[in-house]
Amino acid sequence: MKSELQRTLDIVAKQNTWRREECVNLIASENIMSPLAIEVFNSDMMHRYAEGLPCKRYYQGTKYVDEIETLVTELGKKLFHCKYFDSRPISGSVANLCVFTALAQPGDQISNLRVADGGHISHSALGAAGIRGLKTLNMPFDHKEMNIDVEKLKSLIKKKKIKLIVLGGSLYLFPHPIKEIKEILEDAKILYDASHVLGLITGKRFQDPLAEGADVVATSSHKTFPGPQGGMVYTDNEEISKKVAQAILPGIVSNHHLYRLPSLAITMIETLEFGEKYADQIQKNSKKLASSLYEKGFQVLCEHKGFTESHQVAVDVRGNGGGKKVAETLEKANIICNKNLLPWDKDEDTENPSGLRLGVQECTRTGMKESEMEHIAHLITRLIIKGENPDKIKEELIQFKKDYRETKYCFTKNRIN
Ligand SMILES: Cc1ncc(COP(=O)(O)O)c(C=O)c1O
Known part of the structure; x- marks a missing residue:
């Protein structure tokens, strides 16, 4: 029997070959870092602690962490056009929990989207919002338009x-009506969860949430x-930034996983340089994948609106055996995506929901363009509609x-030398 050590090394090698070299990755929530960002991910910072803010730490030995965190904050303000930026939340759900903790008390009422309408579980009573003790009220959602129904919300x-x-949100095809919602609000604040579309926002191909009125x-x-897996919070409101910082420490995050910071800085610098071209191609690719699938007979959502403005394509695959069966069949041929609830599904339909969610951001990052999207649609059609052998x-x-x-859409090592 192989030793556990060898098994561990083998598992990693197999993962690297399979997912990086042999799969078309269409999971909408993933991406790959640039070679430089990967290189700096492996630093001594992975071993260290730096509680507190730069130059105001509770630990010694943090002078370079102070420098990198200060740089990340400067870059964050520049990239997201905001006054206050915090890179300490260690994931998107944690970032949401920090804001819920900062801006609401247990028992307060928030309004969120159902998961089937595109909301993330951390917005719900089962996730971060519920953990903070908040009461959730689902926003009315227009299934045809795949967007919030502002009149009913009013x-x-x-x-x-x-x-x-x-x-x-998580299933997110079109910008949300921030301005319209802002107009009908009295005292409520708007938290915008940009997890999925941040690269489109920084590439100026999606709504800029702060400019449109999010708090x-x-x-x-x-x-x-x-970037590296992690979370961030930003705002133009000083009072909110202070409350969020307080929720982060001493509240929710102690050590903020410092090894992320150099990779985050590199990703931000590369985004300033290449972000617009990247976002532009993402949008072209998602539209192309959607229209190609539609032409081949798939029930792609929102044909009347050009299918999508984001990196995502949503397909109703009830007629093809449902989301579970289709996603599993695609995986057999190394096309990786996830089954997804669609608005007409019940909350409990998670095992075999109606839909598939496809994201083109990783394929785009590897240089794929419209013709490659057509090819992927062709392969999906042969598998799912024509029933060809996955092998x-x-x-x-x-x-x-x-x-x-x-x-x-990133620097090569030669270019910075
Ligand atoms: C809209 C949204 N918010 C938050 C998260 C959670 O992010 P994380 O996995 O970094 O906690 C996700 C995850 O996919 C998401 O889609």
Whole structure:
């Protein structure tokens, strides 16, 4: 029997070969870091603590952590056009919990989207919002438009005292009506969860939440924005920033996983340089993947609106056996995506929901363009509609993927030397 040591090394090697070299990755919440960001991920900072803020730490030995965190904060303000920026939340859900803790008390009412309408579980009673003791009220959602129904929301919030409205989401095709919602609010604040679309926001291809009226943005740092896995919060409101900082420490985060910071800085610098081109291609690719699938007979949502404005494509696969079966069949051919609830599903339909959610941000980062999206749609059609053997498609796919193993929209090592 192999030793546990060898098994561990083998598992990592297999993961690296399979997911990086042999799969087309269409999970909408993932991405790959640039070679430079990966290189600096492996630093001594992974061993250290630096509680507190730069130059005001509770620990000695933090002078370079202070420098990198200060740089990340400067870059964050520049990139997100905000006055206050905090990189300490260690994930997107944690970032949301920090804001819930800062801006609401147990028993307060918030308004969020159902998971089937695109909300994230951390916005719900089962997740961070519930852990903070908040009462959740689902926002009315227009299934056809795949967006919040502002008129119905207006009458709903009149009847209830809402503390916080949570916008942004996980199944997220079109910008949310921030301005319109801001106009109908009285005292409530808007938390915008930019986790999925941050790379489109920084690339100026999606709504800028603060400019449109959100009070605070919480986000993860690793979906369309291709940074290290982690979280961030930003705002223009000083009082909110202070409350969030207090919720972070001494509240929710002690050590903020310092090894993320150099990679985050590199990703921010690369985004300032290449972010617009990257976001532009993401949008072209998602539209192309959607229209190609639609033309081949798939029930792609929102054809009347050009399918999508984000990195995501949503497909109703009830007629193809449901989300579970389709996602599993695709995996057999190394096409990786996830089954997804769609608005007409019940909350408990998680085992075999109606939909598939496809995200093109990682394929785009490896250099794929519209013609490659057509090819992927063709492979999906052969698998799911024509019922071809997944092993055969897998062989073709591994060949196809050989040309897309590099990471684009970033610096090469030569370029900075
Ligand atoms: C909208 C949204 N917010 C928050 C999160 C949670 O982020 P994390 O996994 O970094 O905790 C996700 C995860 O996919 C998400 O889609």
